Amino acid sequence: MRARPSSNYGPDTEPGSTGRTFLIGGQLLNAPKPAPGLYLVATPIGNLGDITLRALETLAGVDIIACEDTRVTRRLTERYAISAELKPYHEHNAVMARPKILERLAQSASIALVSDAGTPLISDPGFKLVREVSAAGFPVIAVPGASSVLTALSVAALPTDRFFFEGFLPAKEVSRRARLAELARIDATLVMFESGNRVQETLKDLAAVMAGRDAAICRELTKLHEDVRRAPIAELAKTADTLETRGEFVLVMGPPPKxxxxxxxxxxxxxxxxxxxxxxxxxxxxxxxxLSGRPRREVYARALELAKELRGGDGEA
Known part of the structure; x- marks a missing residue:
């Protein structure tokens, strides 16, 4: 296949030139072209067998698959013999790519948006694209499927009636602890992502700020080396230094004790x-x-008042 500019969403292939077929269990199936619009297609978070039939039919039938990393998505399309054209859409080229996607939609194209894994827009690029496509009057259709957030919730053995998804925490310790103090006030199960190079420090911060809560560390969900550890956060933090840090992590914190x-x-x-x-x-x-979990603005204002009382000055230090 000839190389194409990364931001080129122009009609550089003839309509219908893709095979519009996909392969399951050795059987080649036809995929009709979906109606024009933007399709938000969830892809597996690890095990490629977790793709839905509707997702396969959509990916095989669209004119273009817009994806974070074409190399990652190509592993999925090659597994199912899908020949739809892959085009990158990520945070670095989004400003250039969005107008071209809108232009193709105006030409009655059907376009799928996928992330590297899971449901598009969940801690991944796509919000601005969906907003502009919707504002322009083009259909936006969800093709639901795998989500690491819901997968982690289902295996964590923690309450699921109310939960709050945080995404990635701040990288710096001071900012991370401040954010955790705010999250500690939420009376719900908390779900957050973390990278392998920070997960050990984050576990220790969680134990310091949310002591007494039950938690689960979910690593490499649906993959060969899937690992789920469930225990009070203090216990998980004590063994954090022995944790295998390779892979992707979802941390689940139970609600505060009654x-x-x-x-x-x-x-x-x-x-x-x-x-x-x-x-x-x-x-x-x-x-x-x-320690209190109260908003910093509230605590800071009170600290200034008390500092004036104690020091007889303006309270600044």
């Missing part, structure tokens, strides 16, 4: 006063936010 103590305003004031005697306002606020 008998968890809530820090009163009086308790917060006592904590701030004791900290302000020896630490700066900035450090005292960071410590109080971590």
């Amino acid at each position: 008998d968890a103590e809530v820090m009163t305003q009086h308790d917060l004031d006592d904590l701030l006063r004791s900290s302000l005697v020896r630490d700066s306002v900035k450090d005292s606020v960071a410590h109080a936010v971590e």
Whole structure:
């Protein structure tokens, strides 16, 4: 196949030149061209056998498959003998690619959007494209399927009636702990992604901020070396240094215990006063936010008031 510019979504092949077929169990099946529009197609998060029949038919029938990495998506299309053309759509070329996708849709093209794994737009590029395609009046159709968020929730053995998806946490420790302190106030199961090179430190931060909660570490879900560990977060943090860090991680934190103590305003004031005697306002606020789970803005305002009382100044340090 000849090389094509990465941002070229023009009609460089004749309509109907793709085979519009796919292969399952040695049987070649026909795939009709879908009606014009943008199709958000979920792909497997690991095991390529998790693709749905509707997804295969859609991917085989569209004019173009827009994907994060053509090399990743090609492994899927080659597995099922799909010959639809692959075009990159990712955060680095999105500004150039979106107008070309809209132009092809105006020419009655059918286009599938996929991420490297799972459901498009979930911690992956695509929101701006969907917004512009919808605003332009073109159909946007979901073809649902695999999702690492829902897969992790289903195997974590934690409450699923209410959950909050955070995505990736901040990379820097101070920002990460501050964000975890905010998340600690949510009365629901928490689901978050983490990379292998940060998962050990994140587990320790989770234990420091959300002590007492049950948790699950889900690694390489649906893949050959799938591993799910379930235990109180304090126990998981103690063994974090022995954790295999290769692969993709989903961390699931149970909701706060019903008998968890809530820090009163009086308790917060006592904590701030004791900290302000020896630490700066900035450090005292960071410590109080971590322990109380209250918003930083609220704690900072109270710290300034108490600092003025204690030091007789403007409270800044």
